[in-house]
Amino acid sequence: MRRPASIEEGQDVTNKTQQFASDNYAGICPEAWAAMAEANRDSAPAYGEDSWTERASNAFRALFGTDCEVFFAFNGTAANSLALAALCQSYHSVICAASAHVETDECGAPEFFSNGSKLLVAASEDGKLTPEAIRSLATSRSDIHFPKSRVVTITQPTETGRVYTVEEIRAIAAVCRDLGLKLHMDGARFAHACATLGCEPADITWRAGVDVLCFGGTKNGMAVGEAILFFDPALAQDFDYRCKQAGQLASKMRFLAAPWVGMLESGAWLRNAVHANAIATLLADRIGDLPGVDIVFPVEANALFLRAPDPLLQGLRDRGWRFYSFIGGAARFMFAWDADPAIVEALAADIIDLALVETMTAA
Numbered sequence: 001m002r003r004p005a006s007i008e009e010g011q012d013v014t015n016k017t018q019q020f021a022s023d024n025y026a027g028i029c030p031e032a033w034a035a036m037a038e039a040n041r042d043s044a045p046a047y048g049e050d051s052w053t054e055r056a057s058n059a060f061r062a063l064f065g066t067d068c069e070v071f072f073a074f075n076g077t078a079a080n081s082l083a084l085a086a087l088c089q090s091y092h093s094v095i096c097a098a099s100a101h102v103e104t105d106e107c108g109a110p111e112f113f114s115n116g117s118k119l120l121v122a123a124s125e126d127g128k129l130t131p132e133a134i135r136s137l138a139t140s141r142s143d144i145h146f147p148k149s150r151v152v153t154i155t156q157p158t159e160t161g162r163v164y165t166v167e168e169i170r171a172i173a174a175v176c177r178d179l180g181l182k183l184h185m186d187g188a189r190f191a192h193a194c195a196t197l198g199c200e201p202a203d204i205t206w207r208a209g210v211d212v213l214c215f216g217g218t219k220n221g222m223a224v225g226e227a228i229l230f231f232d233p234a235l236a237q238d239f240d241y242r243c244k245q246a247g248q249l250a251s252k253m254r255f256l257a258a259p260w261v262g263m264l265e266s267g268a269w270l271r272n273a274v275h276a277n278a279i280a281t282l283l284a285d286r287i288g289d290l291p292g293v294d295i296v297f298p299v300e301a302n303a304l305f306l307r308a309p310d311p312l313l314q315g316l317r318d319r320g321w322r323f324y325s326f327i328g329g330a331a332r333f334m335f336a337w338d339a340d341p342a343i344v345e346a347l348a349a350d351i352i353d354l355a356l357v358e359t360m361t362a363a
């Protein structure tokens with residue numbers, strides 16, 4: 001696979017150790033790496049006053065076709081939490097799906113950074129919110145004793161790899177407008193959703209009614225970094241202070257910004273996601289019809305969730321495959337920009353092999 005030469009040196013080029021437990025196992029893609037190296041040639045002003053930061057911000061504006069306000073944070077937890085905090089007062093609430101990363105995987109950071117805004121969770125099979133669920137939660141209470149609904153956050157794609165369609169996002173935005181709620185999108189894998197839908201980034205964000213987007217770079221091939229895009233500049237007021245107070249103002253900002261220049265200007269952000277999605281589909285094609293094995297959620301992005309008998313999953317572990325089973329209640333395989341088709345074929349062969357053993361034992 002494409003790898004920066006300096007990373008490849010001294011490594012097993014067959015990359016046999018590649019695993020798919022998380023898309024964060026992947027390294028840095030060549031385009032991001034090259035831009036980092038380029039930014040490292042010279043010194044530059046600190047705290048975002050440099051030309052790389054300006055160039056990255058402009059690349060986002062060009063990609064989204066709008067004059068949005070752009071900020072950079074180190075990770076997704078910070079990006080989500082600070083964005084939500086910017087949209088809320090402490091007495092407000094944020095509506096999300098029960099499986100949303102902000103609820104299950106951010107250690108209370110959204111509540112912490114908003115000084116206590118409550119997350120109101122909606123039950124959801126696939127991690128998607130619906131207009132009905134939002135309306136029902138937002139209108140369940142309107143008395144002074146309950147936090148006032150203020151924001152809706154949706155994850156695109158969801159934690160279980162489902163992709164909201166343009167129409168679904170528009171319908172959610174319409175309910176938000178109707179109820180006076182702001183709409184935030186957790187786009188830790190935003191590129192993967194764009195790759196699936198084949199749409200312009202604008203079509204599933206500001207044009208559909210999204211106010212703030214957290215655009216993930218880490219899971220798309222960068223070492224670190226998420227961008228926060230405010231499509232309504234008024235909402236971004238003082239956000240720079242909020243980032244600084246939260247420890248999210250990089251002093252050498254150019255190293256957070258430069259990889260974005262590499263990703264956006266070269267188109268790698270989309271190519272990487274197209275590849276990752278295709279690999280998830282490849283595995284789904286290989287194992288889709290196996291007896292005793294279910295692909296739990298439709299494969300719409302770069303994740304595949306496998307439900308299988310315990311001995312089969314144990315067999316996979318014994319053969320050295322790593323995966324999580326605490327997300328989505330099934331074994332999760334997650335593919336990144338560098339997922340090697342040959343290694344995925346080997347994984348598929350092991351799943352097929354173990355499934356046959358299972359059926360024979362059962363018979």
Ligand SMILES: *Cc1c(COP(=O)(O)O)cnc(C)c1O
Pocket residue numbers: 075076077078080101102155158159186188218219
């Ligand atoms: C990975 C991820 C994030 C960001 O997580 P960090 O570890 O804080 O970078 C946010 N939302 C979702 C849905 C994610 O999968």
